[in-house]
Amino acid sequence: MSFEKNLLQLQRYIEKEKFRGFDPYDALNSPWLRFLSGEQKYIRIAWTQFMKHCPINLRPLLGIKKDYNPKGLGLFLAGYAKLYQLSSHPHYLSKMKELQELLQKCISPGYSGSCWGYNFDWQSRAFYLPRGTPTIVNSSFIGHALLDAYDASKDISFLEQVLSIPDFLLKDLHQSHTKEGVCFSYTPLDQTTIHNANLLGASLLIRLQKYSPLSSHSQKWRECALQALSYTMHYQKENGSWSYAQTKFQQWIDSFHTGFNLQSMLYFFDEEEGLKYQENFYRGVKFYQENFFLPDGQAKYYHNRLYPLDIHAPAQAIVFFSRLDRLNREYRAFTTTILEKMIADFQDKKGYFYFQKQALWSHKIPYIRWAQSWAFHALTEYLLVQRRETC
Numbered sequence: 001m002s003f004e005k006n007l008l009q010l011q012r013y014i015e016k017e018k019f020r021g022f023d024p025y026d027a028l029n030s031p032w033l034r035f036l037s038g039e040q041k042y043i044r045i046a047w048t049q050f051m052k053h054c055p056i057n058l059r060p061l062l063g064i065k066k067d068y069n070p071k072g073l074g075l076f077l078a079g080y081a082k083l084y085q086l087s088s089h090p091h092y093l094s095k096m097k098e099l100q101e102l103l104q105k106c107i108s109p110g111y112s113g114s115c116w117g118y119n120f121d122w123q124s125r126a127f128y129l130p131r132g133t134p135t136i137v138n139s140s141f142i143g144h145a146l147l148d149a150y151d152a153s154k155d156i157s158f159l160e161q162v163l164s165i166p167d168f169l170l171k172d173l174h175q176s177h178t179k180e181g182v183c184f185s186y187t188p189l190d191q192t193t194i195h196n197a198n199l200l201g202a203s204l205l206i207r208l209q210k211y212s213p214l215s216s217h218s219q220k221w222r223e224c225a226l227q228a229l230s231y232t233m234h235y236q237k238e239n240g241s242w243s244y245a246q247t248k249f250q251q252w253i254d255s256f257h258t259g260f261n262l263q264s265m266l267y268f269f270d271e272e273e274g275l276k277y278q279e280n281f282y283r284g285v286k287f288y289q290e291n292f293f294l295p296d297g298q299a300k301y302y303h304n305r306l307y308p309l310d311i312h313a314p315a316q317a318i319v320f321f322s323r324l325d326r327l328n329r330e331y332r333a334f335t336t337t338i339l340e341k342m343i344a345d346f347q348d349k350k351g352y353f354y355f356q357k358q359a360l361w362s363h364k365i366p367y368i369r370w371a372q373s374w375a376f377h378a379l380t381e382y383l384l385v386q387r388r389e390t391c
Contacts, residue, residue, distance in 0.1 A: 002386065006343050007379040009351030014372050015095075019076055019102065020066040021368025022059050024355065027051035028121035029131075030062035044123035057365045070106040070116035072369030073099050074142035079373075079380040081148040086387050096149050100158065103142060108134040111188070113167030115139045125249060127190040135187050136173060139165055140200040147207060159211060166208065166221055169201050181231030182224060194245040195232045196257040199264035202228035206274075207267050222273070229274050232261065236280055240287030241303070253303050255292040256316035262288060263320045285324070289334070293317070297334075297341030309357040314342035315374035322381045339382055346375070 027033050027048045037043045051058070077099040084092035108115050115134030122129045129135075143165045150158035174185035176193050183193040184201045205225040209218050236242055242261055243251045265281050268274035291303040292313065299314035300306055321335040346353045352366035353375040366372060 003339060003343070003379060003382065006347060007376075007383060010347070010353065010372065010376055010379065011351075013351035013366075014076065014368070014376060017066070017368065017372075019073060019099070019368070020068055021072075021372065022057070022064065022066060022365065023069055023118075023120060024052040024367055024370050025118070025122055026059070026064055026067070026120040028123070029064045029067070029119075030059070032062055034121070041123060041128065044121075044128070045125070048123060053363070055361060055363045055365070066368070067119045068102055068106060069119050069369040069373075070103065071118070071138045071141055072373035073102050073106065074116075074138070074145040075369075075373035075377045077103070077142075078145035078148050079376040081145065081152040082380040082384045085152040086384060093153060096153065096158075100146075100149070100161065103146075104161070108132050111168050112171040113164035113169075114161060115165065115168040115172070116142050117187075126192055126247070127187070129187060129189065133187050133189060134168065134172075136169065136184055136197045136201040137186070139168060140204045143204045144207070147211065150211075162208070163212065166205055166217065169205065170220070170224060173201075176231075178231065180234035181229070182227040183231045184228060192245060192247065192250075194250070195235065195242045196244070196260035196264070198228050199232050199261050202226075203264035203267035206271050209271060225268075226274065229265075229268060229277065233277050233280055236284065240280075240283035240285075241291075242284075255288075255299060255301055255303070255313040258284070258288050258292070259316040259320045263316075263323065266320075266323055288317075293334075293338065297337035297339075298345075299338055299342070307357075307359050309345065311342070311346050311353050311355060311371045312374055314338050314346075315378040318342070318378035319381045322378075322385045325385050335382065339378070342375075342378070346371070 025048055028037065028044060033047045037047055077096060080092045080095045080099065084096060106116055108117050111134060116138040117129065117133045117135055119131060121131050143162050146158045146162045169184060172188045174191045176183040176191065183198045186192050186194050186197050202225040205221040209222055212218055235246065241253050242258065243253060244257055262281065262284050265274065265277065292300050299317050301308055301310045301313050317338050318335055321331045325331050325335065345357060348354065348364065353371040354362055354364045355367050355371050356363040
């Protein structure tokens with residue numbers, strides 16, 4: 001089964017929407033909810049969580065408009081780059097250039113290098129981020145997407161857009177220095193130690209070496225990347241897992257952030273760096289595979305309970321195991337099973353993908369970043385591996 005029909009249905013949907021949409025966390029884009037929240041942290045959290053979990057889309061009534069999400073744009077760019085790599089069809093290149101222009105307009109101003117945040121105010125237990133505050137996660141995903149676009153098209157403008165991101169990572173983010181290594185903060189406004197964010201930033205730094213091998217900065221990028229890898233490897237648990245972060249209230253273990261950690265390590269191995277952690281890597285893969293998936297391909301959000309079922313979990317798994325397939329083909333059937341289950345559970349007849357499923361009800365609002373961009377990223381990654389196999 002090629003899943004090309006499912007991809008085409010999704011592609012038509014996102015192009016019809018012109019890459020804009022709602023987000024699970026965009027509650028504070030409502031002028032009414034911002035007014036009612038004032039400066040109160042827990043009221044902001046309450047409204048955000050209410051809107052995230054409400055299966056009825058109240059956003060139009062509350063003045064929330066469909067918008068571009070920078071991270072979603074980056075994932076769409078990565079998907080079109082893969083499609084262009086497979087066929088060189090001018091439509092895919094046209095969409096890549098369109099997304100590149102949109103990303104350029106979304107750059108957060110006032111920082112040392114190119115960087116991106118979210119298109120909404122975001123309040124969590126750890127910190128409050130005003131709209132546009134750049135994050136290491138967004139900037140890293142977008143950086144990788146731009147490199148994918150350059151690899152596919154050889155258009156130098158994609159590469160030029162990436163080369164200043166390390167300035168943001170190294171000059172604007174806080175760095176927690178310990179004897180175990182270095183951990184980058186999530187944003188310039190906090191000093192949290194979040195493992196997937198740390199490794200995502202490090203993975204971009206290590207990947208960039210081959211694009212500017214003669215740069216005076218490349219050695220520094222390498223050193224910082226390896227220190228960040230060392231930090232997070234130190235906190236890997238004996239069973240192969242990682243907590244989300246080191247703070248006491250962020251000790252959960254979830255599926256897609258585990259996948260981010262493992263995928264980031266693959267970028268190191270691609271550059272023949274960090275090879276001493278290969279045993280750690282496969283211990284992590286074993287934990288990931290054995291604890292987050294049921295025999296029928298159902299992907300769990302958390303390792304210790306079934307619900308909620310969330311599109312993000314199978315999508316990231318498909319991306320990761322498809323990439324791992326290049327090294328070890330034993331995961332091919334496993335990946336296909338996850339994809340079949342994701343489509344059966346989450347894809348609507350109109351082409352878009354749902355957000356979440358609970359035991360008694362489904363949350364079917366078609367969020368543009370959380371669901372559509374991740375499903376597009378997953379389907380194109382899977383297709384890229386399958387097509388390479390038959391070429």
